[in-house]
Amino acid sequence: MALISLKGVYYTYLKDTPLEKEALTNVSLDIEQGERIGILGKTGSGKSTLIQLIGGLIYPVVGEIYIKGKEIKKWNSKELCKVVGIVFQYPEYQFFAETVFEEVAFGPRNVGVPEEKIEDCVRGALESVGLSYDELKDRSPFHLSGGEKRRLAIASILAMDPEVLILDEPTANLDPKGKFQIMNYIDKWISKNNKTLIVVSHDLDEIVRLVRRVIVLKAGSLVFEGLSEKLFMNYKKLEEADLDLPEIIKIVKILQEKGYPIEGAFTVQEIVERILAYKGYKSLWKC
Incomplete structure (x- = not known):
């Protein structure tokens, strides 16, 4: 039994009005305990709608969602918060x-x-x-730096110790150092506590080191689901969804065009290892 299961889910905003908009179309998806999932897509692709459905904030127009084998409409909201914790984009704007x-x-x-x-x-x-804790517990959350506010917002969800942590564009508007810090802390918390992670983003570069499986949405439809390596090898799916190629894929494409046998390399270490082997040198990591 999957931890989270979506079966033929449709969602329509403002249904039966002139402004009706189909946000998700026939999405079926299973997420297992301990998985690390990345949800990718352009603005308007259905990413935020999908996580609101998983969090029980809205319900499908058609289809069913199960959390731990229980239909989502049957969950008490407080009990569901113990299972699914969501950090929405710009959560610091919601401090009170x-x-x-x-x-x-x-x-x-x-x-x-x-x-x-x-x-x-x-x-x-x-x-x-x-x-x-000792330095900040009595301070106003509104007087923290931008990076501290974002981390505080994440901490407010971690404090409930949810089984599933969902992050919606967690590094939006942060500088590179702030982005790295947040991803690093999330990685450690997930690993230490064996939690399930779902990260929503429009940028694969930001989440590639955190997730193992990737879901790509376009105009409300699921256009790719599989391991991140499989997506790298089938990067036309990213182009089909109007997403930018990760920098590492751009590097691989350039080096392949120059004749280096590095197909299937997806990290800097793998690229360097294959180039060194091609040139007849020893590995930097095995010396």
């Missing part, structure tokens, strides 16, 4: 509490965590994203 502590504590309290355990939840969540 006066202190960092109260911001992070809201979620655990809302799902019934005993008060005597709240401090440990808050401390652990903040430390998971590289924020100091």
Whole structure:
């Protein structure tokens, strides 16, 4: 039994009105416990609609969604929050509490965590994203830097310890250092706690080191589903969905055109290893 299962899901905004818009069309998908999934697509492709459906914020017009074998409409919202945690794009715009502590504590309290355990939840969540509990707990969340705000927003979801963490464009508008830090902290938290990860993005370069399986949406339809390596080898699917090729694929294409036998290399290390072997040199990583 899959952790999350979508069966023939359709969703239409403003149905039966002149502004009716089909957002998802016949999407079927299974996600297993511990998987790392990347959902790719241009703006308007259906990415945000898909994660709202998985989080129980909206329901399919046609089709069914099951979470842990239970139809999603039968879940109590507080119980579902313990299973699926969503960090939406620009979550720092949704801050409301006066202190960092109260911001992070809201979620655990809302799902019934005993008060005597709240401090440990808050401390652990903040430390998971590289924020100091002692230094920040009494500060206003509105006075943090941009990168700190984003990490705080993620911590507020981690504090509920969800089985599935969904991130919607988690590095939007951050500088390269901020992007790397957030992805690194998420990677560590997922690995340490054996959680399921779903990352939504329009940029494969940002998520490629985090995910194992990729789903590509175009105009509400699923146009690709498979391992990230398979997508790299079939990069025409990215072009079909109007997505930019990852930088690593651009490098591979250029080197292949120059005659280097590096087909199937998808990381810098793999590319260097194959070039060294082609030239007759020893591996840099085995010296």
